Amino acid sequence: MRLRVKLLTCSVFLNSFYLHGVESLSGSESRPDPLINRCSVHVTCSDYRMALQRVAVIGAGAAGLCAARHILSRPNSFARPVVFELTDNIGGTWCYDERVGNYDNGRPVHSSMYRDLRTNLPKEVMMFPDFPFDPQLSSFLPHQEVQRYLERYCHSHNIRPHIRFNTAVENVRPVVEEETTTWEVTSCDSSGGQKTETFDSVFVCSGHYSDPHIPDIPGVENFKGEVLHSHSYRYAEPFSGQSVVVLGAKASGLDISIELAKVGAQVTLSHGRPRLTFPLPSGIQQSSPVVAVQDDGSVRFQDGSVGRADVLMFCTGYNFRYTFLDADQLSLEIQDHMVSPLYRFLTPPAFPSLFFIGICKIICPFPNFDCQVQFALAVLDGSVSLPSRAEMEDEVRRELQEKVERGVQRRHLLIMEKDQWEYCRTLAHAAGFPPLPPVVRSLYEEVWRQRQIHPQSYRSLNYRLISDTQWELID
DSSP states (O other): OEEEEEEEEEEEEESSSOBOOOOOOTTTTTOOOHHHHHHTTEEEEEEEEEOOBEEEEEESSHHHHHHHHHHHTTTTTTTOOOOSSSSSSOOOSSSOOOSSSTTSSOOOOOOOOTTTBBBBHHHHHHBBTTTTTTTOOOOBBBBBHHHHHHHHHHHTTTTTEEEEETTTEEEEEEEETEEEEEEEEEOOOTTTTEEEEEESEEEEOOOOSSSBBBOOOTTTEEEEEEEEEGGGGGOGGGGOOOOEEEEEOOOHHHHHHHHHHHTEEEEEESSSSSSSOOOOOOTTTEOOEEEEEEETSOOEEESSEOOOOOOEEEOOOOOEEEEEEEETTTOOOOOOOOOOBBTTTTTTTOOTEEEEEEEOBSOOOOHHHHHHHHHHHHHTTTOOOOHHHHHHHHHHHHHHHHHHHHTTTTTTTTGGGOOOOOOOOHHHHHHOOOOOOHHHHHHHHHHHHHHHOOOGGGGGEEEOOOSSEEEEEEE
């Protein structure tokens, strides 16, 4: 571990020697040395301290709370974190807010949570590895229980005192002096007061479910009904009796379609994936992708068919947006679905004290965050030595090229799926913390299978972990 030590405001007196209130690096109190005592030297130190690394954490959702928790657990290496949170509460996207559009202060509403969402992963694998959910709860939880879990996590690790609520980060800028990089972070609080502070590292934990991605569809301005993104969807009742074209059939598209059908909406599930073979509720029909809206407002599909609808709802994912970062300055390319190059999907090779936590997609999120945070802190405290910038950039290029050669589209390069387990194992091995137990992968993959077969009923099942390698289905 590399530590910087500052000895401040020390006075030397030609008198009897004694160190007042000074502790050695090992934490034990210093004692007079009789040999030095003969020299009649007296040292008084009014401010002696370790120069601990200061870390800024952007966002108090699950990833930001995880970062703060692990920083606080390493008081010999890191000062207490400063967590910047745009809203007035923790939880990030798990903090449900019926408002859509903008907050009173004009900033966009962050959360994409809808009222009746339940997790599509069981709590047994969703939890942080060292902080289980209440065992009395069902395996698949309403979002309110996840929010309560995060609040309990925050309270248990005493994180809240270190969070600055209603504070927006406006700029993060690297300052390079000789071979040392620090970070100037400029923030603005709810009163409009602006502050710039210096940190040794920045953890970007602001999530990627707040800036809706709406694909370009020719003629969409001709549509006569309502056009919205799932980011602004909260509940199904307003759509009762209407015809709704849902664009996209991944997790949110399928969930929302089922919700809409339950209140009597006629749903056209438009997507370019292989046709879903499991039974869908009555009221949902599948179609090929929407390719255009015609002059009369009708919707044209890829197979040539044409239909009319009252609502177009885009369940088409989200963009990466970091308005506080200058991508060119960081030698990064930030596009709608891609941030590159990031070594280990975490840090730009040009500035390896900036970390993006939770940027990967289709993962077991909380365990993934936990592994990423611990690896990043091991880099900062010197436990892990990174390769050179050129070597890191070469590794990122090779990994992404391998994915492209396997047929992965560029906008899907941050999707991990089956690769997540080896990724987390690699981080754990390098940084010397316990890897995720095999039971996490085993149960995750079982639930994935159940979701493909029984999309309406898989959440009725409940599980229990028996050991690090075994789980069981319970009544």
